[in-house]
Amino acid sequence: MPRIQSVVIHCRDPYLLAPFWSLATGLPIHPDDVKSLSSHSLEDDESVLLGAREGFHVWITPADELKPAGRIHLDVTGADDDLRSLLKAGAAVVRELPHWTVLSDPEGNEFCFVPAVAHSGSSTT
Known part of the structure; x- marks a missing residue:
């Protein structure tokens, strides 16, 4: 498989x-x-x-050329302290949703932060 x-x-x-x-x-x-x-x-x-x-x-x-955001992105999970660490390391909040927060890395690549307690579903952004 x-x-x-x-x-x-x-x-x-x-x-x-x-x-x-x-x-x-x-x-x-x-x-x-x-x-x-x-x-x-x-x-x-x-x-x-x-x-x-x-x-x-x-x-x-x-990469010499970065293509626009693709159809696949990462979801990361953790505690509130982990979210604060990501923000301190250069992540930016793109939008907040009820069960996760869409962030961007320092180059603008979007990913989702899913709080560990709300990890039962997956994002659809």
Whole structure:
């Protein structure tokens, strides 16, 4: 049966988005990429790995052209403190709905924050 192995997030600035999405997903920046991020030594088209290839992981991948928002986005869940952490890290509130909040990452990619207590449904934004 097919399964999701990874998610790829295209971006302009992996130095900005890798730490943000590491916080948002709870996936650590892979040790091989920590040094490259801290020294700003990524190759022009080099991706940053969040998590480990052996399990579910996220790639933060620079792209020459960013297409308009797609038909798939991420939902993240957590406590109120997690929402405040995302906002402090550069997320912006796009709109608040009864059971979740639509946010955008520092480059404008939209995703939903679903409070842990209201996680019984999925978003439809």
